[in-house]
Amino acid sequence: MPPISKLFDEILASIFLLAVSSNRDEGNDISWKRRKLVFTEVVITHVCCQWRDIAIKYSKIWAYFAAAGQSGATKGQVERFKTYLERSRERPLRIMLVFLIGDNMPELKDPVRQLIELAVDNVARWEYVRISNMAPTLELISMQTKMRNQKTPYLRFLDLALTPRHDFPGDLRLSSTEANTLQLGCPNLTWIRLSIDAAILFIPPLTQVTILSLETEEFSQGPPISWKLFTELIQIPAALTALSIGDSCIERPGEWPSKPIDMKHLQHLRWGFDYLGQTPHEASNSAFPAFICNLEAPLLETLFLCRFILPTTVVCGPVPLRMSFPNLHTFRMAGCNNVSGGWIVPFAMASPKVKTIISFSNETDRSLVHYLNHLAEASHSTRLWPQLERLVEFTTSPSVNQYIQFLRPRTFEGRSRITLKVPPGTLKDWRHRHGEELNTLQDMCHELVEWDNVEDSLGYPGTLKPWPRPPDAMCYPRSWYRCDSNSFAVEKFIVRKYFRVQGAADN
Numbered sequence: 001m002p003p004i005s006k007l008f009d010e011i012l013a014s015i016f017l018l019a020v021s022s023n024r025d026e027g028n029d030i031s032w033k034r035r036k037l038v039f040t041e042v043v044i045t046h047v048c049c050q051w052r053d054i055a056i057k058y059s060k061i062w063a064y065f066a067a068a069g070q071s072g073a074t075k076g077q078v079e080r081f082k083t084y085l086e087r088s089r090e091r092p093l094r095i096m097l098v099f100l101i102g103d104n105m106p107e108l109k110d111p112v113r114q115l116i117e118l119a120v121d122n123v124a125r126w127e128y129v130r131i132s133n134m135a136p137t138l139e140l141i142s143m144q145t146k147m148r149n150q151k152t153p154y155l156r157f158l159d160l161a162l163t164p165r166h167d168f169p170g171d172l173r174l175s176s177t178e179a180n181t182l183q184l185g186c187p188n189l190t191w192i193r194l195s196i197d198a199a200i201l202f203i204p205p206l207t208q209v210t211i212l213s214l215e216t217e218e219f220s221q222g223p224p225i226s227w228k229l230f231t232e233l234i235q236i237p238a239a240l241t242a243l244s245i246g247d248s249c250i251e252r253p254g255e256w257p258s259k260p261i262d263m264k265h266l267q268h269l270r271w272g273f274d275y276l277g278q279t280p281h282e283a284s285n286s287a288f289p290a291f292i293c294n295l296e297a298p299l300l301e302t303l304f305l306c307r308f309i310l311p312t313t314v315v316c317g318p319v320p321l322r323m324s325f326p327n328l329h330t331f332r333m334a335g336c337n338n339v340s341g342g343w344i345v346p347f348a349m350a351s352p353k354v355k356t357i358i359s360f361s362n363e364t365d366r367s368l369v370h371y372l373n374h375l376a377e378a379s380h381s382t383r384l385w386p387q388l389e390r391l392v393e394f395t396t397s398p399s400v401n402q403y404i405q406f407l408r409p410r411t412f413e414g415r416s417r418i419t420l421k422v423p424p425g426t427l428k429d430w431r432h433r434h435g436e437e438l439n440t441l442q443d444m445c446h447e448l449v450e451w452d453n454v455e456d457s458l459g460y461p462g463t464l465k466p467w468p469r470p471p472d473a474m475c476y477p478r479s480w481y482r483c484d485s486n487s488f489a490v491e492k493f494i495v496r497k498y499f500r501v502q503g504a505a506d507n
Helices: 009-021 040-045 049-057 075-087 106-121 140-148 196-201 227-233 288-292 341-350 368-378 400-412 426-433 435-444 454-458 492-499
Strands: 064-069 093-099 126-138 157-164 191-195 211-215 242-246 268-272 302-306 330-334 356-360 390-394 419-422 447-450
Touching (some): 040 049, 064 075, 075 106, 106 140, 140 157, 140 196, 191 196, 268 288, 341 368, 356 368, 368 390, 368 400, 400 435, 426 447
Parallel strands (some): 093 126, 211 242, 242 268, 302 330, 356 390, 390 419, 419 447
């Protein structure tokens, strides 16, 4: 008998759990390549009879399940889920089901439906759950009926992105802010993300929610939420600290709001498009101006605007601008068209304490620095964002003279020098072609460096951080979609495409 088998069963069980928990990525590959992978918990049961008995009896090992696929699910995954549900007994469940399935593969749709139905049948045990299905295979009204009169005492994290069947009523839309699912209560639910389709039928009690995301998925069909319901919805949580909104999710108000939007607990705000395949709204259809111009968020720390069309100028209706963000320290902007002084100046005036600016644009003449320089030329008024300490730029062909123009006035005014981060390969190019200008720029900076990985620069391009981690976030099943990661538009391959730096996004 090997020495490890002489340990007490309780110690062996703990070792097994540690081994299983450290390999939670095994089931998260949405491609076919790893479909036949044997999971760690299954391998343990095949070592010997002793290990098998211990592992099967230790229900905590089996309380995690993930299945993902670009082309649907298999019957084997359904049987495996049934086994896990049985062996986990009454343990709270952590489930991730993510499927990108087309209409041309009907034989793979039924297993997807069965997996989701099994998950819904065990809704009372949910703890951390993500269910994402892009194919119109689900009868969502029937699913809502099962979940309506349920209580989920363990539920902490809920992410539903569901595409309804083609026979889904086209005129069905969110008509009330009252909970229409899990109506018997979910007292521990603090983090919720819903696609616009899911939001129509699956609004749980929101009183305890601190992080709320309403997003548009690639194949979303649902109509946007009315402005009235949206403003009521975000006021339900007692202390909402983070809010993420897909631009097409919210209907533009017919009239300019007459009252401010008071969000006294909000710390992190993101607004934009979360799928690259989407076509951003025309600026006139966006609800963003009405929201941001009337937002009063004294605790707001980070603001991220991503891939939507801003109006050329701020239209504030019959009342003066109300937006005020006295504690904002990080401003991120990625791929927003038509950004101009009409927006930059009000943002800067509302957030004088910004220390970090992160700007992503594939066109140099649309970068934030370009517009700041243009403003400086047009006006000799007080410099915007006087407390700026760090500037991170994503642009295809950064200009050394552009940054010199931006920093020179700050240098003359005796302000603290900033840290400037530019795309990989930029300094080598500047050194070769603009050696003297590069030396001048370096003298103006506290530090001039290249951002060396995606997380260093945008905290993942398109990911809002820091968002609070739910308890045991690192144990979320198959961490392909972690509880602390809520991805937005600009992904790693976009960085590689724009900057042609092989591997820079993977460092």
